[in-house]
Amino acid sequence: MMKSIITVTALLLSAATALPFTTLNPHYPRAIAPRAACLTVAPNKPTIDTDTGDAGIQLTNGDNSTQSFFVYDNGCDSIPSKYVSVGAGATQFVGLPKLFQGRIVRGTEAVNLNGSPHLLGTWLEVGLDASGMGWADVSLIRGCDGAVSIAATDGTNASTGFDDSSVLADAPASVLQAKDSGNKAIMATEDATVTVLSTVANYLSGKLGYTVAYIDDYHGNPVIASSNSRFAVTFYHGAP
Numbered sequence: 232m233m234k235s236i237i238t239v240t241a242l243l244l245s246a247a248t249a250l251p252f253t254t255l256n257p258h259y260p261r262a263i264a265p266r267a268a269c270l271t272v273a274p275n276k277p278t279i280d281t282d283t284g285d286a287g288i289q290l291t292n293g294d295n296s297t298q299s300f301f302v303y304d305n306g307c308d309s310i311p312s313k314y315v316s317v318g319a320g321a322t323q324f325v326g327l328p329k330l331f332q333g334r335i336v337r338g339t340e341a342v343n344l345n346g347s348p349h350l351l352g353t354w355l356e357v358g359l360d361a362s363g364m365g366w367a368d369v370s371l372i373r374g375c376d377g378a379v380s381i382a383a384t385d386g387t388n389a390s391t392g393f394d395d396s397s398v399l400a401d402a403p404a405s406v407l408q409a410k411d412s413g414n415k416a417i418m419a420t421e422d423a424t425v426t427v428l429s430t431v432a433n434y435l436s437g438k439l440g441y442t443v444a445y446i447d448d449y450h451g452n453p454v455i456a457s458s459n460s461r462f463a464v465t466f467y468h469g470a471p
Contacts, residue, residue: 269304269306269307269309269310270307270310270311270312271310272310273310273311273344273345273346274311274312274313274314274344277299277314277315277316278313278314278315278325279315279323280315280323280324280325280326281324281326282324282326285326285460286326286327286328286329286331286359286363286365286459286460286461287324287325287326287327287460287461288324288325288327288335288355288357288461288462288463288464289322289323289324289325289384289461289462289463289464290315290317290322290323290324290325290335290464290465290466291317291320291321291322291463291464291465291466292317292318292319292320292321292322292323292465292466293320293394293465293466293467293468294319294466294467294468294469295319295468296319297316297317297318297319298316298317298319298337298466298471299314299315299316299317299337299338299339299340299343299471300314300315300316300317300325300335300336300337300338300466301313301314301335301336301337301338301343302314302325302327302333302334302335303333303334303335303336304331304332304333305332305333305334307333308348308350309346309347309348310344310346311343311344312333313325314338314340314343314344327357327359327460329359329361330359330360330361331357331358331359332357332358332359333356333357334354334355334356334357334370335354335355335357335464336352336353336354336355336376337352337353337376337377337466337469337470337471338352338412338471339412339471341412342410342411342412347411349410349411350373350374350419351373351374351376351408351410351411351416351418351419352373352374352375352376352377352410352416352469352470353369353370353371353374353375353376353377353378353379353469354369354370354371354372354373355367355368355369355379355381355392355464355466356368356369356370357462359460363458363459363460364456364457364458364460365383365456365457365458365459365460365461365462366454366455366456366457367381367383367391367454367455367457367462367464368381368391368392368444368445368453368454368455369381369391369392369393369443369444369445369453370444370445371417371420371435371444371445371446372419372420372421372445372446372447372448373419374408374416374417374418374419374420375398375399375402375416375417375435376399376410376414376416376417376469376470376471377396377399377466377467377468377469377470378392378393378394378395378396378398378399378466378467378468378469379392379393379464379465379466379467380392380393380394380464380465380467381455381462381463381464382455382462382463382464383455383456383457383458383461383462384457384459384461384462384463385457385458385459385461387456387457387458389455389456389457390455391443391444391453391454391455392443392444392453392464393439393443393444394465394467395438395439396467396468396469397438398417398435398438398439399416399417399469399470401438402417402434403434405430406418406430406431406434410470412470412471414470414471415470416470417431417434417435418431419431420432420435420446420447421447421448425448427447427448427449432446432447436450441453
């Protein structure tokens with residue numbers, strides 16, 4: 232039985248609407264969510280959200296230089312809904328709207344704001360439901376450009392993701408691919424037909440197993456929940 236963040240239903244939906252598919256995680260209750268209204272113009276500056284206790288993430292930049300992080304709604308792969316720039320070692324709150332379902336990724340303004348899809352890299356996936364529950368996971372199905380860890384902030388101590396920077400640093404050339412920025416990341420583990428690319432998947436599963444991140448659509452269920460729809464997230468040194 233397929234256990235997937237990229238479901239057959241999502242593929243059929245994208246085909247029917249002639250739009251690129253993205254994550255619709257069946258491990259979150261109430262998937263499939265309504266498609267968001269996608270922006271047609273990229274944000275022209277980083278967002279600075281005020282933390283009033285609402286849904287969102289406390290995002291820590293574990294890299295050694297200022298990095299940018301981009302928020303994409305499901306089905307809106309060309310233009311992020313917003314982005315933040317976070318200094319080395321700093322933490323910034325990123326608010327998320329009600330019923331948000333999508334991903335947060337590392338990237339650069341020059342690439343991620345140019346109006347084209349840029350899917351290669353580590354995806355921090357977040358889904359919020361109408362009850363106030365939040366769900367989150369780390370997916371490497373579309374590639375790996377560095378480590379990400381997540382923890383619920385509702386007192387449950389639930390956590391997932393990984394902090395091992397050697398996953399990318401030690402990757403052999405046979406599993407690497409240049410991002411649109413020119414930086415090297417680990418390739419996607421599946422092709423467009425959801426067929427597993429064994430060389431890439433075997434490398435990642437050998438480094439991480441299947442309990443801390445989605446390696447492919449057929450193993451594991453590394454999703455955590457937070458009853459207050461808030462998470463603490465760290466993006467470690469990577470390849471934006």
